[in-house]
Amino acid sequence: MKRALYPGSFDPITYGHLDVLHRAGKLFDELVVAVVANPRKEPLFTAEERKDLVEEALREADVSNVSVITYSGLLIECAKRLEVTAIVRGLRAMSDFDYEFQMALTNRDLDSHIESAFLMTAGQFSFLSSSIVKEVKSLGGDVSKFVPPNVDRALGRKLNIS
Numbered sequence: 001m002k003r004a005l006y007p008g009s010f011d012p013i014t015y016g017h018l019d020v021l022h023r024a025g026k027l028f029d030e031l032v033v034a035v036v037a038n039p040r041k042e043p044l045f046t047a048e049e050r051k052d053l054v055e056e057a058l059r060e061a062d063v064s065n066v067s068v069i070t071y072s073g074l075l076i077e078c079a080k081r082l083e084v085t086a087i088v089r090g091l092r093a094m095s096d097f098d099y100e101f102q103m104a105l106t107n108r109d110l111d112s113h114i115e116s117a118f119l120m121t122a123g124q125f126s127f128l129s130s131s132i133v134k135e136v137k138s139l140g141g142d143v144s145k146f147v148p149p150n151v152d153r154a155l156g157r158k159l160n161i162s
Helices: 015-027 047-060 075-082 094-110 130-138 149-158
Strands: 003-008 030-036 066-071 086-091 115-120
Touching: 003 015, 003 075, 015 030, 015 086, 015 115, 030 047, 030 075, 047 066, 047 149, 066 075, 075 094, 086 094, 094 115, 130 149
Parallel strands: 003 030, 003 086, 030 066, 086 115
Antiparallel strands: none
């Protein structure tokens, strides 16, 4: 069975993430979304809240071969623990590629049995990031075309915006 790991902060999950997730789900028998609890970042949502948002978005999108976990620490250790064959990463622009290329080479040095799989996000989401979504929403903008309805509602509650 081919199992892959799709890690990220998902603060919050966007339609760009879901686009990559849908396509990765077709390539692997099982996909594990790993919500990272990174102590160096100050996320808007806790790791558990982000996990819940991802799970609800997946239910709404009727995605079945995907599970969601939280993790902290070294990604490659999480991947080994889960016995995945690949780490999936989404790419939006060349700037993403530079960073992801470095990470893929580092992960390969740490464990050469786990491959990196890169998927380009759909063109309509190539500009989209969780940071942009949070900024637009915090300024009263409509983010409904960028995130699932459950995320839009959660952002409104978290930012005290209706």
